[in-house]
Amino acid sequence: MPDPLPPPRPARKTFQHFLALARPETPAFLTALAAVAVGTGTTVVFPFAIGKCMDAMALGNTKQLVDRSKGTADGTLPAIDTTAAHLSMNASEFIEASFGPGVIPAWAMDLIPPDAAPLSVLSAGLVGVFVVGALATFVRNTTVHVAGERIAARLRKRVFASVVHQRLAFFDRSGTGEVMNRLSNDVTQVAKTLSEDTSYFLRNFAQGAGALGMMLYTSPQLCAIMLGVIPPVAVWGVFFGKKVRDLSKQMVDELANAGSIAEERISNIRTVRALGNDELEVGRYAHQMNNVFRVAKHKSLMQGIYYGVAMGSGNLGMVTVLYFGGQYVSEGLITVGDLSTMLLYSVYAGFSISALLSYYGDLMKAAGSAERIFDLLETEKTPSRGRETPTQVIKGAMDKEGSRMKTWPQVRGPLIFEGVSFAYPTRPDFPIFQDLELEVRENETLALVGPSGSGKSSIAGLVTRMYEPNAGRILFGPERVPLESVPKEHLRKSISYVTQDAVLFSGSVRDNLFLGFPDIESSHLSVDDGLNLFPLLEKQEAFTFGHGIQGGNAWNMEERMSRVRDACRTANCLAFIEQWEDGFDTVIGERGAQLSGGQRARLALARAILRDSHVLLLDEISAALDSVSEAALHTALERVLKNRTTLLIAHRWSSIQIADRIAVLGDGKIIEIGTPQDLLSTSYNSAFRRLVEHQLKTAPTM
Numbered sequence: 001m002p003d004p005l006p007p008p009r010p011a012r013k014t015f016q017h018f019l020a021l022a023r024p025e026t027p028a029f030l031t032a033l034a035a036v037a038v039g040t041g042t043t044v045v046f047p048f049a050i051g052k053c054m055d056a057m058a059l060g061n062t063k064q065l066v067d068r069s070k071g072t073a074d075g076t077l078p079a080i081d082t083t084a085a086h087l088s089m090n091a092s093e094f095i096e097a098s099f100g101p102g103v104i105p106a107w108a109m110d111l112i113p114p115d116a117a118p119l120s121v122l123s124a125g126l127v128g129v130f131v132v133g134a135l136a137t138f139v140r141n142t143t144v145h146v147a148g149e150r151i152a153a154r155l156r157k158r159v160f161a162s163v164v165h166q167r168l169a170f171f172d173r174s175g176t177g178e179v180m181n182r183l184s185n186d187v188t189q190v191a192k193t194l195s196e197d198t199s200y201f202l203r204n205f206a207q208g209a210g211a212l213g214m215m216l217y218t219s220p221q222l223c224a225i226m227l228g229v230i231p232p233v234a235v236w237g238v239f240f241g242k243k244v245r246d247l248s249k250q251m252v253d254e255l256a257n258a259g260s261i262a263e264e265r266i267s268n269i270r271t272v273r274a275l276g277n278d279e280l281e282v283g284r285y286a287h288q289m290n291n292v293f294r295v296a297k298h299k300s301l302m303q304g305i306y307y308g309v310a311m312g313s314g315n316l317g318m319v320t321v322l323y324f325g326g327q328y329v330s331e332g333l334i335t336v337g338d339l340s341t342m343l344l345y346s347v348y349a350g351f352s353i354s355a356l357l358s359y360y361g362d363l364m365k366a367a368g369s370a371e372r373i374f375d376l377l378e379t380e381k382t383p384s385r386g387r388e389t390p391t392q393v394i395k396g397a398m399d400k401e402g403s404r405m406k407t408w409p410q411v412r413g414p415l416i417f418e419g420v421s422f423a424y425p426t427r428p429d430f431p432i433f434q435d436l437e438l439e440v441r442e443n444e445t446l447a448l449v450g451p452s453g454s455g456k457s458s459i460a461g462l463v464t465r466m467y468e469p470n471a472g473r474i475l476f477g478p479e480r481v482p483l484e485s486v487p488k489e490h491l492r493k494s495i496s497y498v499t500q501d502a503v504l505f506s507g508s509v510r511d512n513l514f515l516g517f518p519d520i521e522s523s524h525l526s527v528d529d530g531l532n533l534f535p536l537l538e539k540q541e542a543f544t545f546g547h548g549i550q551g552g553n554a555w556n557m558e559e560r561m562s563r564v565r566d567a568c569r570t571a572n573c574l575a576f577i578e579q580w581e582d583g584f585d586t587v588i589g590e591r592g593a594q595l596s597g598g599q600r601a602r603l604a605l606a607r608a609i610l611r612d613s614h615v616l617l618l619d620e621i622s623a624a625l626d627s628v629s630e631a632a633l634h635t636a637l638e639r640v641l642k643n644r645t646t647l648l649i650a651h652r653w654s655s656i657q658i659a660d661r662i663a664v665l666g667d668g669k670i671i672e673i674g675t676p677q678d679l680l681s682t683s684y685n686s687a688f689r690r691l692v693e694h695q696l697k698t699a700p701t702m
């Protein structure tokens with residue numbers, strides 16, 4: 001049943017999340033803010049200096065300027081004697097005439113050599129100012145980018161941790177492509193907006209405010225005219241910003257669908273090829289890409305209009321200043337220098353306004369991505385170490401505070417299902433079990449058989465608490481401890497679970513086998529430092545593992561490798577590993593793609609043996625093997641299953657023979673249970689016997 005769409009997240013909440021993400025970077029942002037202030041100061045000085053210098057050059061001497069600054073009784077500017085318009089001043093007089101007496105500090109005036117040319121001094125001064133501006137830009141950019149990368153890294157780690165801890169129902173609903181998309185594209189967009197875009201926003205905001213302030217100072221009337229252009233443009237910007245946001249979100253969803261298709265097809269390329277569906281899949285992806293393109297085209301059109309208007313509005317402001325400013329000059333209300341200053345400021349202000357509007361567009365895009373990330377971070381996850389408390393004291397073990405160290409009860413047989421009812425969360429109306437009763441006795445191997453889809457693998461899912469029963473209980477051990485009373489992590493580390501597809505990860509054989517050690521605990525890695533486990537294993541002396549389920553084992557590397565070899569010998573895989581040139585360092589490719597099915601199955605078994613658990617769940621581990629590999633695996637299994645409680649999920653008669661008892665699943669219940677002899681006895685027309693007879697008839701070689 002499709003989930004109802006979640007209600008839209010309030011913008012305030014998204015904003016609060018943004019703030020929370022950015023908070024650890026406060027020192028970097030404060031440094032950037034200081035750099036923005038310095039940088040803006042240096043930028044804003046330029047038009048002012050240019051205007052003043054132009055007037056100084058045009059008016060030619062200090063006297064006219066000083067007279068002019070006094071104004072006339074009627075408020076107009078005094079007439080200018082253009083015959084005196086030549087640069088007859090020395091550098092100090094020129095600077096003083098340009099900026100007014102006392103504006104440049106005395107110490108700076110003292111630095112000016114008496115015979116220096118006015119323009120050289122002005123240029124040198126401006127170069128000095130720009131060097132400071134360049135330094136400020138460097139500081140702002142570097143701090144903000146580093147902060148942005150830190151935010152992205154932190155957010156990615158958090159999103160990944162959140163994904164890993166999601167309930168399995170989450171993965172039943174969301175495709176891998178969608179999740180990967182959140183991890184890469186959405187996080188990048190949010191981090192970019194929080195850092196880079198925010199830095200441009202601050203710069204443009206400060207520059208725009210500075211420019212408008214200076215315009216107000218230079219000519220309040222012209223400034224007011226310029227400001228009249230802004231409100232309609234801003235309303236327009238907000239309208240289009242929202243449209244761009246919605247389309248960005250839609251595009252990301254379409255891209256995620258394309259990602260899912262690509263991920264699934266590429267990771268199962270052998271099946272695609274075996275079905276001869278190469279072209280079909282290429283077509284499917286192309287079709288999805290057309291959907292992406294359709295949305296992207298619409299979005300580009302909106303963005304084009306949006307940015308075009310933003311840019312046009314900036315230019316419109318400039319033209320307005322030129323039109324009205326020109327009239328003011330001819331009326332003698334302002335000088336040509338003032339008009340130049342105003343024009344340059346209106347360029348700055350126009351640029352800043354269009355940049356601010358673009359920022360709004362980016363912010364809206366990031367809000368779309370952020371909503372998806374924050375939804376994910378807030379989705380209900382599997383409860384971590386819960387309310388449970390350790391119940392058993394480890395003999396002689398003390399914790400750091402010197403008190404007795406406790407641990408969880410050892411997960412061992414028997415395994416008892418008591419009135420268990422269950423339906424998958426994605427299909428709540430389709431019960432898999434109803435009132436199921438089953439006991440796997442201590443140290444026995446119980447084979448679970450039944451038609452395909454009868455729920456054999458679902459039993460394993462319940463024992464490992466991938467899913468929780470809707471009713472009833474699962475108990476373990478002679479003390480009948482309920483499964484839910486121990487933390488999931490402890491439970492899973494205490495059970496060896498080998499699935500039918502025997503998944504291995506990219507890396508070396510050794511990397512994969514080491515994952516079997518029960519004492520490797522994530523608590524030694526914090527989400528924030530992201531330490532790599534294997535280098536730590538090599539430095540064993542500097543790293544003491546937790547007590548795990550082995551009661552305080554701390555093996556060094558040599559001991560570990562010796563255990564790995566023993567496990568491989570038992571699982572019948574040592575010989576082929578040692579034949580490889582790189583032995584345990586052989587890289588096996590993504591999902592162990594460079595190995596045969598039988599090799600993968602036996603390596604997965606070795607990994608399970610290393611765990612040394614009392615309870616084994618073996619889910620059709622020989623399903624994909626030929627009879628020779630299966631026989632090798634069975635020889636290995638016979639050694640492993642001794643003194644362990646094992647639930648063997650099996651289809652084929654050949655793989656059931658090693659079981660002590662057999663349970664037949666049907667209609668959500670156990671319909672038969674007994675020893676192979678009992679169930680095969682001719683005196684009893686058992687469902688199991690019919691199943692075996694059918695198999696032997698259809699596949700007599702098995």
Ligand SMILES: Nc1ncnc2c1ncn2[C@@H]1O[C@H](COP(=O)(O)OP(=O)(O)OP(=O)(O)O)[C@@H](O)[C@H]1O
Pocket residue numbers: 172424426427432450451452453454455456457458459
């Ligand atoms: N993640 C899931 N979400 C929803 N339904 C599921 C899920 N996994 C399995 N099912 C359904 O639950 C039922 C039991 O599946 P299960 O895999 O346990 O059967 P099985 O006996 O192991 O089958 P097989 O022998 O073919 O492996 C099936 O009808 C299946 O469609």
